[in-house]
Amino acid sequence: MSKDSYKAIMDQKADIMRSSVGIDYEKYTTGPLSFDYEAMLNDTGYDLDTIRDIQGRTAVGDTPLVELRNLTELVRAVSEPGKGARLLVKDEAANPSGSFKDRRASLSAFEAKKNGYAGIAAATSGNYGAAVASQAAKAGLGCIIVQEAFDSKGIAQPEIAEKTRACEAYGAEVVRLSVGPELFYYFLIVLKETGYFNASLYTPYSILGIETLGYELAVQVKAREGRFPDVVVATHAGGGNVTGTARGLIKAGATDTLMVAASVDLSGLHMASDRDFNRKSFTTGHTGFSVPFSTWPDRADVPRNAARSLRYMDRFVTVTQGEVFYMTEALAAIEGMERGPAGNTSLAAAFAIAREMDREHIIVVQETEYTGAGKHPLGQLNLAKQMGIDVRRGDPRENQPGKAIVIPEHPSQIKPVEMDLDRIRRSYLRNALNSLAEGEKITETDMAYLVAETKSDETYVREAIESHERKKR
């Protein structure tokens, strides 16, 4: 084990990142705050057709779009007359490693291979690890996955334990760590030691890889229905899923489709807490990632995050753990599709949103994920009970992350909670202004950038900045 001190390694972060990602982020800077986002993505040289071709070579993508007829009927059973949109799901579990994350990993593996790296590494405890491992296996690359996997008592999160097994099945080395943000420190040591390519979730490759999902979905709905979907719901964590899907929809011409981000509510649980670690029944798609990453995407492991969800979301909702487990049961029981709970976060949100929409409207859930031991409501709820969490039937409003998981008694009780996008945007702008160096002023280029970053307009940004300045004084 390396004896390099925490600080010594963290001080080398910029150098290690540059050689492991191969992108000179500096050159995209256009102002004190702004950078040229589109140029950063374009300079990779991968357009949509090329990406579809690369993904097709490893059987990634082109997943089935499934109409959920029975669930739609269930929606209508609990909707006002004339309401209840048609629910469709993109069955991303059909990808080689069982989730849409194969799309994200595919370009990184291709890029690593092309540039002669001996292997690829990723710091991830979720499906992305299995995707990177699967892609590495196909490309004949070495692979190391660094996970946050167990608490100080040695208790492993069941979903992460399943990911450990899957990654090892694909021939990857899995380094399992106890709870803490220093996972990133260990990851830097691994990159430095091996010279592997950093398959970060937040590079342009990772985001461009997801554009095909939004694109396919739009084309599939159009071919079947003669029009684009009215609403697409994406599970939201670090922002890549929302960003890539929305960009793909736009590239297909589905510019009027509303993009809804959905996260599991884990408010009150600390992401770096050893105690809270096994009191979460979801390891991703939750507010512990989606709120901080929406309000400041550049907290990622790369200098400029290519996942910038606030640019693309039209609505942001949260659902409870109990609601997602309920929908996971429903999907299996009446659609005959047993899929993993994390991927069903957007399904729980879409079920409730469909109730507000007209019958002739179409709402698409853009992913499913595979399921199995550990990655399953049974594994999660058995652990939750062992940790002293109160699991009961009732009104999901009584759900308390880390204390109570309330499973709805009736589908009409599933109701997502709106996240106030105005607050999220203001929080983003506050973080942006706070990142300015002392005495630095924002330029006209910055202004245009902030408008794009918050999907708002200049009046909104100016007002928010003034209000922030007033409060500071």
Next chain:
Amino acid sequence: MTERALKNTWVEIGGVVLQKDQRAPNLPDDTKQVALEMRVKGFLVHDAEKGGEADIITLSGRTVRGTLTEINPAYTHMFGRPIPELSPIAGEIRAILRERRNAS
């Protein structure tokens, strides 16, 4: 009696990556109280005893040294018992659909 594993056996080793006082600043209080630990699997380079020092070659080909924690470690995650709070849901939902279909 100590368990002994022969060279080339698939094992897990572990160790402390950062002691409590070496950890990152700004950790929550509970996390500050414990060391950052690591576990990794691979094939033993030499015969070794459980609880003793061991070198392994990992699946990526790295040589890593640590304390031998498990010999041929098990995957222990599972489904477990059915959850009584989930078991009735399938029947309830099917009943809602049945009623709706009978009504129309």
